[in-house]
Every structure is written in structure tokens, then in C-alpha cells.
Amino acid sequence: xxxxxxxxxxxxxxxxxxxxxxxxxxxxxxxxxxxxxxxxxxxxxxxxxxxxxxxxxxxxxxxxxxxxxxxxxxxxxxxxxxxxxxxxxxxxxxxxxxxxxxxxxxxxxxxxx
Amino acid sequence: xxxxxxxxxxxxxxxxxxxxxxxxxxxxxxxxxxxxxxxxxxxxxxxxxxxxxxxxxxxxxxxxxxxxxxxxxxxxxxxxxxxxxxxxxxxxxxxxxxxxxxxxxxxxxxxxx
Numbered sequence: 001x002x003x004x005x006x007x008x009x010x011x012x013x014x015x016x017x018x019x020x021x022x023x024x025x026x027x028x029x030x031x032x033x034x035x036x037x038x039x040x041x042x043x044x045x046x047x048x049x050x051x052x053x054x055x056x057x058x059x060x061x062x063x064x065x066x067x068x069x070x071x072x073x074x075x076x077x078x079x080x081x082x083x084x085x086x087x088x089x090x091x092x093x094x095x096x097x098x099x100x101x102x103x104x105x106x107x108x109x110x111x112x113x
Numbered sequence: 114x115x116x117x118x119x120x121x122x123x124x125x126x127x128x129x130x131x132x133x134x135x136x137x138x139x140x141x142x143x144x145x146x147x148x149x150x151x152x153x154x155x156x157x158x159x160x161x162x163x164x165x166x167x168x169x170x171x172x173x174x175x176x177x178x179x180x181x182x183x184x185x186x187x188x189x190x191x192x193x194x195x196x197x198x199x200x201x202x203x204x205x206x207x208x209x210x211x212x213x214x215x216x217x218x219x220x221x222x223x224x225x226x
Contacts, residue, residue, distance in 0.1 A: 042218030
């Protein structure tokens with residue numbers, strides 16, 4: 001069974017803080033993704049990575065950066081958190097570029113005050 | 114225009130009813146199609162892939178109409194446990210080697226006793 005874990009279920013931060021969201025998958029997947037999910041907007045892709053140290057911008061990368069130093073770990077970084085980054089953040093992984101099934105972590109509900 | 118459009122609902126149906134959701138996609142070059150299910154406060158999970166010839170999995174039937182660029186999901190004999198949000202998912206244009214997916218905002222189903 002694929003397992004994707006995220007470091008926190010709930011997080012409260014203040015405007016201007018640097019925020020790290022961690023995601024770990026245990027199935028040796030090549031691809032990893034970060035999404036945010038907001039009511040009425042659905043899932044929107046922030047960044048993804050298809051290999052260690054590789055990253056690609058998704059649809060809404062502004063205000064975010066990522067790091068993938070090890071295959072199993074993909075970190076999302078909010079350099080200076082803002083209130084409009086309050087959201088549910090979901091990490092996902094998939095085996096490789098050819099197979100599209102994505103497995104999601106439980107999500108991190110981030111509130112920026 | 115959104116790449117994937119769904120009626121957000123909610124669809125309120127009694128137990129035992131048959132319910133159908135449609136989803137339209139904008140890019141005729143999309144190759145792969147899926148339905149994901151997301152329970153309240155949980156992560157999305159793959160429900161089923163959608164094949165050109167249509168496919169069935171128990172009470173669930175998925176159909177693809179490439180000419181009209183829509184996908185449907187039919188649920189027969191609805192159960193209380195079917196209450197969830199159903200996400201229509203397609204591969205974006207020129208994504209055959211990235212593993213990226215485009216998610217619709219979801220259709221919410223509430224099955225009532």
C-alpha cells in the first residue's frame with residue numbers, strides 16, 4: 001500500500017513567517033506534487049518534481065518554492081507567508097511519468113494570521 | 114474557460130437512487146481520464162479510470178465521449194457511503210511525459226436515508 005505522509009495536519013502561522021511543509025512517500029515514486037485546494041477552485045498545482053533535485057512550476061507557483069533533496073521527500077516552502085496562502089495543502093506522488101495514478105497525503109490545513 | 118468543468122452540486126438523492134455526473138474538458142488532445150473520490154476532510158483517492166469503450170466497476174460506470182469532450186460517472190443503487198465529492202481528472206495538453214493531472218473542482222453527492 002502506498003503511503004504518503006505530511007508533517008502536520010494543522011498549522012497556524014503569522015504573516016511574514018517562513019513556512020515549511022514536508023511530504024514523504026514510501027513507495028520509491030519518481031513524481032511528487034504539491035497542490036492547494038480552495039472552495040470553488042478545486043485542486044491547483046503549485047509545483048511538481050519528477051526526479052531528485054528537479055522541479056517544475058505548476059499553475060500557481062508565485063510565493064512558493066520547493067526542495068527535493070531525496071527521492072522520498074518533497075518540501076514546499078512559503079518564503080514569507082501571506083493571508084491569501086491560507087488553504088489546504090495536499091502532497092501527492094505517482095510512480096513515474098507514464099503512469100498517472102496519484103496518491104495523496106492527508107493534507108495540511110494552513111492558516112496564516 | 115476552465116480546462117475541466119463540473120457542476121459542483123450538491124446532488125441530494127435518496128438511498129437506492131441512480132445518479133449521474135457529467136464533466137467536460139476543453140482540450141481535445143487529452144489522453145487519459147479518471148474519476149477520483151474525496152470524502153469530507155480527507156484526501157482524494159482514485160475511484161476509476163475512464164476508457165474509450167466505457168467501463169464498469171460494480172455499481173459505478175464511467176463513459177467517455179471524445180467527440181463531445183465529456184466524461185460521465187453513473188452510480189446505481191446509491192448507498193449512504195457514496196456521499197462524497199467526485200473529481201473529474203484529465204491529463205493536460207502535452208503532458209504525456211510529466212505525469213501531471215488536471216482536476217475539476219468536484220461534484221458533491223449527498224445520499225440521504
